[in-house]
Amino acid sequence: xxxxxxxxxxxxxxxxxxxxxxxxxxxxxxxxxxxxxxxxxxxxxxxxxxxxxxxxxxxxxxxxxxxxxxxxxxxxxxxxxxxxxxxxxxxxxxxxxxxxxxxxxxxxxxxxxxxxxxxxxxxxxxxxxxxxxxxxxxxxxxxxxxxxxxxxxxxxxxxxxxxxxxxxxxxxxxxxxxxxxxxxxxxxxxxxxxxxxxxxxxxxxxxxxxxxxxxxxxxxxxxxxxxxxxxxxxxxxxxxxxxxxxxxxxxxxxxxxxxxxxxxxxxxxxxxxxxxxxxxxxxxxxxxxxxxxxxxxxxxxxxxxxxxxxxxxxxxxxxxxxxxxxxxxxxxxxxxxxxxxxxxxxxxxxxxxxxxxxxxxxxxxxxxxxxxxxxxxxxxxxxxxxxxxxxxxxxxxxxxxxxxxxxxxxxxxxxxxxxxxxxxxxxxxxxxxxxxxxxxxxxx
Amino acid sequence: xxxxxxxxxxxxxxxxxxxxxxxxxxxxxxxxxxxxxxxxxxxxxxxxxxxxxxxxxxxxxxxxxxxxxxxxxxxxxxxxxxxxxxxxxxxxxxxxxxxxxxxxxxxxxxxxxx
Numbered sequence: 278x279x280x281x282x283x284x285x286x287x288x289x290x291x292x293x294x295x296x297x298x299x300x301x302x303x304x305x306x307x308x309x310x311x312x313x314x315x316x317x318x319x320x321x322x323x324x325x326x327x328x329x330x331x332x333x334x335x336x337x338x339x340x341x342x343x344x345x346x347x348x349x350x351x352x353x354x355x356x357x358x359x360x361x362x363x364x365x366x367x368x369x370x371x372x373x374x375x376x377x378x379x380x381x382x383x384x385x386x387x388x389x390x391x392x393x394x395x396x397x398x399x400x401x402x403x404x405x406x407x408x409x410x411x412x413x414x415x416x417x418x419x420x421x422x423x424x425x426x427x428x429x430x431x432x433x434x435x436x437x438x439x440x441x442x443x444x445x446x447x448x449x450x451x452x453x454x455x456x457x458x459x460x461x462x463x464x465x466x467x468x469x470x471x472x473x474x475x476x477x478x479x480x481x482x483x484x485x486x487x488x489x490x491x492x493x494x495x496x497x498x499x500x501x502x503x504x505x506x507x508x509x510x511x512x513x514x515x516x517x518x519x520x521x522x523x524x525x526x527x528x529x530x531x532x533x534x535x536x537x538x539x540x541x542x543x544x545x546x547x548x549x550x551x552x553x554x555x556x557x558x559x560x561x562x563x564x565x566x567x568x569x570x571x572x573x574x575x576x577x578x579x580x581x582x583x584x585x586x587x588x589x590x591x592x593x594x595x596x597x598x599x600x601x602x603x604x605x606x607x608x609x610x611x612x613x614x615x616x617x618x619x620x621x622x623x624x625x626x627x628x629x630x631x632x633x634x635x636x637x638x639x640x641x642x643x644x645x646x647x648x649x650x651x652x653x654x655x656x657x658x659x660x661x662x663x664x665x666x667x668x669x670x671x672x673x674x675x676x677x678x679x680x681x682x683x684x685x686x687x688x689x690x691x692x693x694x695x696x697x698x699x700x701x702x703x704x705x706x707x708x709x710x711x712x713x714x715x716x717x718x719x720x721x
Numbered sequence: 722x723x724x725x726x727x728x729x730x731x732x733x734x735x736x737x738x739x740x741x742x743x744x745x746x747x748x749x750x751x752x753x754x755x756x757x758x759x760x761x762x763x764x765x766x767x768x769x770x771x772x773x774x775x776x777x778x779x780x781x782x783x784x785x786x787x788x789x790x791x792x793x794x795x796x797x798x799x800x801x802x803x804x805x806x807x808x809x810x811x812x813x814x815x816x817x818x819x820x821x822x823x824x825x826x827x828x829x830x831x832x833x834x835x
Contacts, residue, residue: 395782395793403776403810405794414776414794416810 300327303712309705312675312697318707319492320662325610327711332591333358335715337439337446337456339593339604340364342618344443344479345391346372350408353391355616356606357447362435363387363397364445367408374435374447375410386432390484397432406432442471443478443620444602450716462689463543463589469573469581470597473564474622478600481634485617487643491655492662493592493605493613494707499651500586500594501544502536502700505676510654514646518556534694535580538681539590542706544699547585547597555583556598557636563629576686588699590706599637611659615652617641674700728821728828732758735825739764742781742790744771745829752831756818757781759790759801766827767801767835768818775811802835 301323306315318324338357341364345353352365354377361377363386377385379399386397386406396413398405405414410432415421435447439456441464446456457464471478489496499506508515508530515529534548555561570578581587581597588594592605600621606614619637621630641648661667677696684691692698731745742759750756755771757780769790771779778794785791789798789807797811804817819833 398794398796403795405778414778416776416795 298326298330299323300331300714301711303327303708307704307708308671309701309708312673312678312701313671314674314704315671316662316668318704319494319659320610320668322610324711325607328607328707329358330717331713331715332707332710333360333607334717335448335450335453335710336591337448337453337459338591339589339602340374340438340445340447342443342478342480342602342620343372343440343445344620348393350393350395351391352387352389352394354385354387354389355604356614357435357449358607360449361385362447363432364447365394365408372438372440372445373408373410374438375406375432376435378433379404380412380430380432404430410434442467444471452716459541460543460589461539461541462537463539463541463545463587465577465688466537466545466581466587467589467595469577470595470600470620472573473569473582474624476623478620479623481600481619481621481630485615485643487615488608489613489615489652489656490611491613491652491659492610493607494703495655495658496605496613496615496651497588497590497592497594498700498703499655500596501542501588501590501703502546502697504532504534504536504546504548504586504694505697506651506654510650511647514640514650517646518640532694534585535684535687535691536677536694536696536699537581537587537687538690538692538698538702540702540706542590542703543588544703545581545585545587546694546696546699547581547583548694549580551579553579553583556640557632559629559632560636563625580687588703590703596641599641600633601637601641613655615643617643674704728819728830730826731756731829732827733825734760734764734766734822734827737766737827740785742783742785744779744781750829750831752818754816755779755781756829756831757783757790758820758827758829759783759785761785761788761801765801766820766822768820768829769799769801769804770815770818772815773797773811774806774813774815780815 306318341353346366349366349368352363354363362374363377364374366372377387379386381404382401384399384401386399396405396407403416407413412427412430436451437453438447441456532548536546583598595602600619602618604616608614621633674697677692677698680692681690681698737743737758737760739760742757745756747755757769757771759767771781773792775797778792780790782793783790788801791798795810798808799806799815804815806814817835819830819835821828
């Protein structure tokens with residue numbers, strides 16, 4: 278027996294057979310030019326596993342808001358795809374992220390949603406890690422062979438963390454495009470929410486979390502592209518929010534606007550009108566629209582500043598009018614967890630923050646009158662998608678085919694408010710990533 | 722070690738945040754281990770050997786609550802007054818030391834029983 282075989286197996290000596298991760302060519306499942314989708318992309322388990330490897334692992338994923346980290350040891354636990362991660366501020370006040378899985382037997386080393394700590398200790402056998410992810414305590418250390426080095430067994434660190442406008446993103450990709458480049462023109466639309474206040478934004482309260490039946494893409498796609506559903510799905514909510522003695526208003530139903538279509542798969546739709554405003558009355562009165570026009574320009578104040586929806590590919594979405602940020606965490610092909618933050622401008626006084634928080638809760642909180650409608654739709658679509666005949670019928674994404682153009686007012690290509698254009702671009706990007714070997718397939 | 726009649730001035734009370742601790746280096750205290758000064762929610766201050774009797778962890782980094790300090794690494798508990806171990810995985814006590822607070826300063830009497 279050779280000497281090397283006496284040593285415990287190091288991770289590098291394991292070889293996973295490639296048959297464990299077979300890749301399917303998805304070219305025939307997405308027809309972005311014709312506006313057709315095969316429903317298998319919402320239901321198939323093999324495709325779902327390929328998504329985790331090729332869509333989530335290489336992409337910039339939203340982790341948290343920078344306001345959640347005030348002092349060393351502050352942490353927040355979340356997911357990147359299905360991978361649990363701890364996001365924390367180290368002693369040098371750098372925000373870093375680690376895979377939340379003990380290197381020993383794999384349990385999470387942090388079981389809390391958020392808090393402040395000095396280290397992360399696994400509750401299974403007590404391996405403990407410091408804020409740098411280093412393994413600092415191994416009970417019964419003497420029981421391990423001489424070749425055991427603590428430095429080999431630190432928490433796996435997310436190699437790249439970048440922020441944009443207070444939003445913290447991370448990626449497992451060792452060689453990613455910078456976040457700003459990946460956002461491209463999307464940054465202009467994001468700024469309409471994040472850069473209203475020179476002081477930036479802060480998080481109100483905690484993070485709402487709820488579980489929905491439905492593939493994560495149904496939600497991400499809708500927030501990228503879909504204003505079409507508003508008047509139908511949200512009819513009752515719109516009536517509830519209208520003055521009691523008024524008829525349904527023509528100008529609410531027939532709004533016109535634009536939809537940003539991104540080659541990176543992002544999307545944003547928004548009505549365009551000179552009198553666009555914030556919904557909560559006191560929030561509307563607090564904002565100085567003239568100052569906002571000066572700061573952000575007329576096109577943003579009359580467009581993506583207020584009503585509208587947006588998705589940063591793949592699974593981060595937001596609603597600028599109420600400062601709702603959300604991640605659609607994938608939990609298998611049929612289920613997602615929605616995690617929702619509420620952000621407000623830092624300069625807002627407490628009573629205005631509270632008004633915005635309440636409006637957010639009432640409309641798009643877990644039991645919000647609009648959120649309920651959306652969740653019902655996604656779960657409805659998913660619930661029947663496994664039927665054999667059902668699953669084989671393609672879905673229609675043809676609204677606004679060929680309508681994408683430079684409109685001279687909004688950066689990038691835009692389409693109509695009512696259009697599937699950003700949805701087609703979302704799935705085109707998804708297809709591109711699904712058919713491209715990711716960094717982890719190229720190594721070794 | 723000769724008996725210290727006045728003790729060693731090791732810290733100001735305000736150096737220690739309520740519910741937390743600070744470690745005083747053994748080069749100052751002349752003890753075998755560093756000394757953890759621990760301040761409870763009622764602003765009482767206690768001194769214990771700093772190193773957990775289970776693994777290499779600083780009790781000064783621990784959580785001070787309900788009459789105990791909880792080790793930051795594996796959550797062993799020790800009585801603030803006596804150093805007696807109150808919870809696994811540690812099984813051995815840590816040594817307590819007498820302190821006095823005079824004019825906002827903490828004076829340590831190394832190796833004297835509290």
